[in-house]
Amino acid sequence: MILIPARDEAGSIVQVIIESRRQWGQVPIVVIDDGSRDGTRAAAVAAGAVLLPLPLHLGAWGAMQTGLRYAQRQGWDLAVTLDADGQHDPADIAALIAPILAGEADVVIGACPPRVSWARRLAWRYFRALSGIGLEDLTSGFRTYNRAAIDRLALPDATLLDYQDVGVLLILRHQGLRIREVPVTMRERNHGKSRVFNSWLTVVRYMLRTSVLILAGIGGNRHTSR
Amino acid sequence: MTYQLTSLVIGIALAATILTLVRRAHLHGPHALWWLVLAAGIILLGIWPRLTDLIAPYLGVGYPPIVAVLLGLGLMLVKMMSMDLQRSRQEQRIRRLAQRLAMLEAELATVREKPSSDLDSSTKD
Numbered sequence: 240m241i242l243i244p245a246r247d248e249a250g251s252i253v254q255v256i257i258e259s260r261r262q263w264g265q266v267p268i269v270v271i272d273d274g275s276r277d278g279t280r281a282a283a284v285a286a287g288a289v290l291l292p293l294p295l296h297l298g299a300w301g302a303m304q305t306g307l308r309y310a311q312r313q314g315w316d317l318a319v320t321l322d323a324d325g326q327h328d329p330a331d332i333a334a335l336i337a338p339i340l341a342g343e344a345d346v347v348i349g350a351c352p353p354r355v356s357w358a359r360r361l362a363w364r365y366f367r368a369l370s371g372i373g374l375e376d377l378t379s380g381f382r383t384y385n386r387a388a389i390d391r392l393a394l395p396d397a398t399l400l401d402y403q404d405v406g407v408l409l410i411l412r413h414q415g416l417r418i419r420e421v422p423v424t425m426r427e428r429n430h431g432k433s434r435v436f437n438s439w440l441t442v443v444r445y446m447l448r449t450s451v452l453i454l455a456g457i458g459g460n461r462h463t464s465r
Numbered sequence: 466m467t468y469q470l471t472s473l474v475i476g477i478a479l480a481a482t483i484l485t486l487v488r489r490a491h492l493h494g495p496h497a498l499w500w501l502v503l504a505a506g507i508i509l510l511g512i513w514p515r516l517t518d519l520i521a522p523y524l525g526v527g528y529p530p531i532v533a534v535l536l537g538l539g540l541m542l543v544k545m546m547s548m549d550l551q552r553s554r555q556e557q558r559i560r561r562l563a564q565r566l567a568m569l570e571a572e573l574a575t576v577r578e579k580p581s582s583d584l585d586s587s588t589k590d
Contacts, residue, residue, distance in 0.1 A: 269571075271567065272567075289571050289574075289575070290571060290574070291567040291568060291570070291571045292567055292570055293564070293567045294563050294567065295559070295560075295563040297560055297564070301560055301563075301564070305563075305567050308564055308565075308568060309567075309568050309571065312568060395557060395561060398557050398560050398561055398564075399553060399556065399557050399560070
């Protein structure tokens, strides 16, 4: 199942859906609409995607988790997540699925570190040091999850996360799931801006919140949080 | 007017307000209990202000009247913490509810797209 969280991406969503279908004709393409106000919903439906219309704005991870829960509900063993802005090339999905099909990984991340700014690189270096996660690209939304990863991330204790990056990776790691990175090329964003790194205030808030998650050891004790 | 009376009036007024709010269904279960216990504490300290003099030595507090103030502040912090806990739990529930609604809407759309004969046979049976 191909999951595409979207918020105000009417300008690029159709292209992403068409390209995904060209590569993976039979697989359902699901657009999770996180409260768009620009016709994203209509565009997604017209392009033949399944639409999950969120009644409230839940943020990038909230939309992503909705997609994962839907994949779980529909009984899919494999979920691919793509950004709606067209920066991920659906042609790379095959490379992302391969390690899971081969049983070598539970989660595969399409990584492209060189695209990011120095500030983001510095932030990631800090998070890598603090959390001990040895991955290059912590925020990439281009991922594939197998059944075990989908089941884990669909649980309620992952619902209060705000971003799909460090917190999600920590939960996966605590569960003992294997995360693998595969280098992919990112295209220029057709449309829109990064959700995380768009203003300094947001950056500071994001850095602090994520640090707290790491210090608290999120995902370490799921029994009490259920 | 003595401070005992002031405290007594505040405590009784608080208790009466809580009970009214519960009766009108503006305040529910555990919250109402918390505030009633607080009102009882205020009344108790109003009637018997020497209570803090008795407690203070056990807590190592040299100036007994501050015990009431510290107790109030401490309870306020506990109350605020529990409010944030509850808000987080509610936020989690609201988010999952929103997710579920989105999933159900998608499933509803799929059902509607199906030929009506499928639906007819399933509803008649």
